[in-house]
Amino acid sequence: MERGDFRSAIADYKRLSKQDPSDASRSGLATAYAGRARELAAKGMLKEALVMWENRAALDPELPMDPDQCALLMRLGRLDPLLERLENPQTPPALAERIRGLLAARILSGDWGLAERIHSEDPLHRHAQPARAALDAYCAGDDTGVREALGRIPFRSPYRDWSLILKALLTLAEDPSDTRRQLDRIPDHSAFAPFRQAAELALLPEPVFMERCRSLGRNRMRLACSLRGWPAERISLWEEIHRLGETPKPEALVRLLQKLRKQLGEHWARQRQMRILAHHLPEGERWLKSAGASRITLIESMLLAAWRAELGRDPWEIQERWSDLAIQLKLDLGLDHQHPSNPEAELILALVLRRADQLMDLLAIERTPAGEMSELQEFVCQELEQSLKWDPEDLGTHLRLIRFYRHAGLVKEARWFLDAASKRWPEDRQVLMEAMETALASNAFKKAAGLAKRILAVDPINTDVRERLVEAHLAHARKQVMKSRFDLADKELKAAGEWARGEQAREQIDLLSGLIAALEHPKMGAQVLSEIARRLGSGLSAQISLTLAVGMIGMSAKQALSWAGLERPVTPDRADLLAGLDRLRRHLDAGRGFGYGMESLLSKLLKGAPWKELSRGELESVCETLKRARFDQLRGELARLALKRWRKAPIFLLHAFEAKYPHGCWDPMSRDLLDLELAIQTARDAGDTRTSLRIQETLERSRPFPLGPSPFEDPFDLEDEGHHPHALDLAFGSGGSPEEMLEALRRLGLEKFLDLMGFPPHVKRDLREVARSMGEDAFFEGMIEDLTQSDGPFGLPAPKPRRKRRK
Structure with missing residues (x-):
């Protein structure tokens, strides 16, 4: 009995009853019959389950009918035993209440004649009419009628649970949380529980609802969809798709789309068919023919070629295929000066021209070295420029071209699109921001400061612009220092001080002010720099800060360190070391450069630093910073030091290799190359996908045979007929x-x-x-x-x- 083996329990209890026909044996056998009946009902074997309940009743005529037996009789449509129990005054009140609930659900499901078979004074009969009226009003969308009818149903009515469900559904659109609270009041054993469950499904988010619908029976699924507000057409469509299975075959989907094209829209259905065919050519063309669809047109074939190129992820191929489609679209849509304007066609053409960059992010500044533009990126820029001819109102494309051209060092081109954007959106903050950045890139610091003030006038809490304004004044001040115009530099520093809010900006202003003072009056300036160095801790962090500041105005770092009393190397503690490296990282983040000999000077300053006190994560961060600064010698030394602590660690092997071979390793038998190849698998085993990919890219750049066939291959081997040498x-x-x-x-x-x-x-x-x-x-x-x-x-x-x- 405990493990649910009711069939064996029934056999055992029968033998016990023959040996000792006691009440305990009969009670145990009755329990075993009930368990077996529920087990059979759960499997859908309803008639066999009813036999078990009848066997249980035969043990003792006085044994109360089990509520599950009542539910089974209702499912089988055998209502007479239930009505007899309801009329029997010996029936326990709780069981009578359960029977009334089952009969109430039966009446509302459409068996209106059942109410006439019940005594007129029974609440099941008296409340049937308002319950039915509430149902009719809800189906008609008459909320007032629903509330009026429910007001005539008392709290202890057999239709109470039905009343709660309708009240909950009335709040479904306005307050779903209140709907959930009311539905929670209906118990699982209620005859209306299936309706409650359908209503709960209707409250789920769309993706979860769609997934749950797959496991529902047809009636409950249709009910849940109706409660969710789906029209009959959508429910029918869902049933059509559901019949195809959880993972429908693409050919079946093509046929279904063709069948339902009028309901879904001819154009939309055809587009979905093309999407499917992009993954299944050439056999997909046969599917179209067998489904009765028209043949693939020239434009569609070019669209399929573009989509298939996207699957291959080759950026050149993707760009070329979409460009070919744009040329053909222009011809087919008649977009030339001899035809009237067609706004929809022009927008389609513009979107096609932008597709490759939108998909592959081909103009990503983060992946493009400053001052460079590849041939592919030049091609992409031409396509984006062309798209603006057909859709000049697209601000995003204007901004993208401005940013990329500025990053590539083509400030003239950036200004051209900036002027066009400024005419269309003169007060747009993004356009003003790009104007400010372009002015900074052109060393027009005064203009940049003016633009930043315009932005701050309408957006005073924009911290990014405030920081850029301070940087513009500082950059202009450095420019004046290098011209020996210290008076103008002081003026710019005062303007920067008016806008500076953060500690880092104040530090930059103080350092540059101290350096100007030292250039004008060395003795007095030395005192100022000594005071600044004291505030900065007079350690490694202060040395790095001063050295970076000096490099931006072309001064001798040795002289400046001497003025500040920082010329002697210090042995930094862990906190000072991390603070100094953090300053170097912020310097790189700001896009600033370095003075001549910065790496050798930094190596001297970092000599004796407590590297062993840093954690692995901190050392990784330091190596990344040195990589960005291109301080290869120092980075290599640090990576080798880390490898002594973490032998064969892939990330440090990568840093050591890149620092040692900045131009690639040309020796195929190099031990370093072999170690790096082995590190790929080590990184993968550790779940470090990013490092394994970085190592793989480094190895590809360092391959020993970048041009032509490998020297290990036999040049006279002609058996490979598929080999076609490049020009x-x-x-x-x-x-x-x-x-x-x-x-x-x-x-x-x-x-x-x-x-x-x-x-x-x-x-x-x-x-x-x-x-x-x-x-x-x-x-x-x-x-x-x-x-x-x-x-x-x-x-x-x-x-x-x-x-x-x-x-």
Whole structure:
């Protein structure tokens, strides 16, 4: 009995009853029959369950009918035994109440004649009419009629639970929380509990509701959808989809969309079909034909090609496919000067032109080195510019082009779109912000300050603008210092002080003010700088702050440290070390550069620092900061120090490798390269996906064979019929003449050549500058000469030493 094996319990109790026909044996057998009956009913074996209840009743005619037996009789439509029990005065009041509730639900489900079989004085009969009136009024949407009818149903009526449900549903739209509270008052054993459960489903969020609907029976599902406010058309559509199963086959969905295209809308249904086909070509074309749909048009085929390109995630392919579609759309939609304006078609064309960048974020500033623009990004910018011809009211595209052109160093282009945006949205805060940033990028600090004040006039609590205004005044002051116009620099510092609120801004103002004083009057300025150094702690943090400030005005850091009494190296404690490194990080965050020799000076200042006291996370953060600053020597030393504490830690192996090989490792047998390859799996095993991806990217940039086939392959192996050598491979690998090589490089283009060579980003940046200064043809001729006279391993060009350049 305890483990629910009622069938065995029945057999055991029967044997016990034969041996000892006591009341305890009969009671145990009755309980076992009841358990088995419920078990069979749960499996849907209703008639077999009823036999168990009848066997239980045969044990003792005086045994009260179980409420579950009453519910089973109701499900089977056997109402006479229930009516007999209801009329029997010996029936316990609680059981009579349960029977009335079951009969009440039966009456309201449409069996109106049942009420006439009940005594006229019974509340089940007397309250049936107002309960039915309330139901009719609710279905008609007559809330006043519902309330009036429910007012005639007393609290202790058999229709009480029904009354509570309707009252709760009346508050569903205005106060769902109150609806839930009222529904909670209806017990699970109520005959109206299924209705309550449907109402509770209607209160769920849409995604949860859709998921739960899958497990409901048809009637309860339709009821829940109706209570949720779904029209009959939507319920029918849901049933159609539900019949396809939890994961419908794409072919079945294509057929369903074709069947329901009039209800869903011809254009929308066709678009959904194309979306499905994008994943299932070419067999999807057969599905369309078998469903009776029209053939794929030229525009649709180009749209499918664009969507399929998105699945491949190749940015060039994606951009080109959407660009092809835009050209064809322009022709098909008749968008030229000879046709009248078509606003909807123009907007469609603009969206197509923007799609690739919207999807892939191709103009992401975070992933683009400052002052650079790839060939693909130039292509994207052209498409976005073209989109503004058809949709000039799109502020987002204006702002995106302004920001990217400014980041790429093309301030003239940024100003062109800024002027266009300023004419359309002269008081827009975002436009004013971009105008301020563009002015700062152009070193027009006075103009930037004026724009910042305009923004603060309408948005006085904008802390970002306030900080940029202070930075504009500071930048202008530094500019005046470098011109020896100390009077004008003081004026800018006073203006910065009026707007400065944070401690960091005040510190920058004080440092620059002290340096100006030292330049004008060394003895007095030294006292000022000594006082500032004292406030900053006179330790490593103070040394770094002063050194960074000096580097921005072209002064000698050694002299400034001497004036401040900070020329001697100090042994910082842990807090001072972290504070100093935090200042360096903030300096980088602000986009500021470094003075000449900053890395060597910082190495001296950090000599003897308590690195062993830092945690692993803190050391990782320090290495990342040094990477951003391009202080490779110091970063490598720190990474190797960390590896002594955390042997083979992937993140520190990566930092040590990048610092040691800033231009890539050209030795395929390098132990460092092998360690880094093994670190990928270590990072994956530890769940550090970000580090494993970074290592993989570093290895790709450091591959030893960036151009042509691997030297380990047999050059005479012709069995691979699928191998088609690239034009560059033929030119460089088959004794092509310099003229043939030059023609191959011209066809390839600068950007694809740099990508094919596998150069790291900073090397690409330097080579682009060289190509711009001397012209692409002259650049390619020089590269051909280097390649044909190479000293690198395996006949490949050896990397050139990186020039140390600091802004």
